Amino acid sequence: MWYSLSASIALLCIASAVHVQSLNLKTAKDQPCFNIAKPETPIWDKKWVTSINPIYFPVMSTDSLYRASLNVLQKEARDVSFATVYYDACIKWYINNNDTSLSTGFNGLRKEYKTETLMDNPDAFTFVGVGGDKDFYSGTLYTTLTDNKSFYFTAICMQNGEMVWAVGSTTPTLTEETKKKVFDHAVSLGFHKEDFTELKYDTCQN
Numbered sequence: 424m425w426y427s428l429s430a431s432i433a434l435l436c437i438a439s440a441v442h443v444q445s446l447n448l449k450t451a452k453d454q455p456c457f458n459i460a461k462p463e464t465p466i467w468d469k470k471w472v473t474s475i476n477p478i479y480f481p482v483m484s485t486d487s488l489y490r491a492s493l494n495v496l497q498k499e500a501r502d503v504s505f506a507t508v509y510y511d512a513c514i515k516w517y518i519n520n521n522d523t524s525l526s527t528g529f530n531g532l533r534k535e536y537k538t539e540t541l542m543d544n545p546d547a548f549t550f551v552g553v554g555g556d557k558d559f560y561s562g563t564l565y566t567t568l569t570d571n572k573s574f575y576f577t578a579i580c581m582q583n584g585e586m587v588w589a590v591g592s593t594t595p596t597l598t599e600e601t602k603k604k605v606f607d608h609a610v611s612l613g614f615h616k617e618d619f620t621e622l623k624y625d626t627c628q629n
């Protein structure tokens with residue numbers, strides 16, 4: 424009796440610990456999609472972006488990291504620990520010039536996307552996950568800031584109606600100067616500082 428009681432208490436503790444540490448999409452929720460004006464002069468250099476191999480993802484909004492990770496894992500948020508997203512995600516992207524894009528992470532997992540440039544905005548394209556029955560990360564991606572040589576900032580209106588952001592980079596870390604530039608830019612678009620996060624690549628296996 425005593426044994427089984429302590430066993431159930433132990434189980435309860437494990438269950439609540441798992442619960443506390445799993446991803447919480449609600450707390451990471453970003454704001455509703457807002458309009459990104461069509462640029463007077465396009466800034467998206469597709470040739471450059473498709474030549475980056477791989478594209479790192481060093482800073483982004485928390486929801487963007489969670490959803491990109493869940494799509495690679497093809498798991499529900501409650502089944503993914505918070506720590507694994509920060510230590511094992513190692514998310515990388517490859518934007519191909521045949522209207523596909525590939526995301527890798529979590530030690531060799533892959534998720535493919537189909538992309539399509541918007542007719543009326545050359546800086547924007549839609550992306551939709553291919554295969555798999557879980558879709559956490561599809562939407563329209565707008566490039567709003569870039570230096571055309573080391574990074575590009577994208578605001579993403581997701582299919583679920585939430586706006587997130589991410590920075591693609593040729594290197595796994597950004598300089599302090601670039602970080603400041605992209606954080607200021609995110610704030611100027613209306614994103615909240617509490618939702619900014621960084622992804623470290625130092626412990627990545629591949």
Ligand SMILES: *[C@@H]1O[C@H](CO)[C@@H](O)[C@H](O)[C@H]1NC(C)=O
Nearest residue numbers: 464465466467468569570571
């Ligand atoms: C980046 O490249 C695009 C397309 O070639 C060009 O229109 C834009 O002016 C460039 N921007 C910068 C900051 O170099």
Ligand SMILES: *[C@@H]1O[C@H](CO)[C@@H](O)[C@H](O)[C@H]1NC(C)=O
Nearest residue numbers: 517518519520521522523524
């Ligand atoms: C698109 O290009 C990538 C990279 O070159 C290649 O791996 C992939 O198989 C291609 N996909 C299709 C549908 O052609």
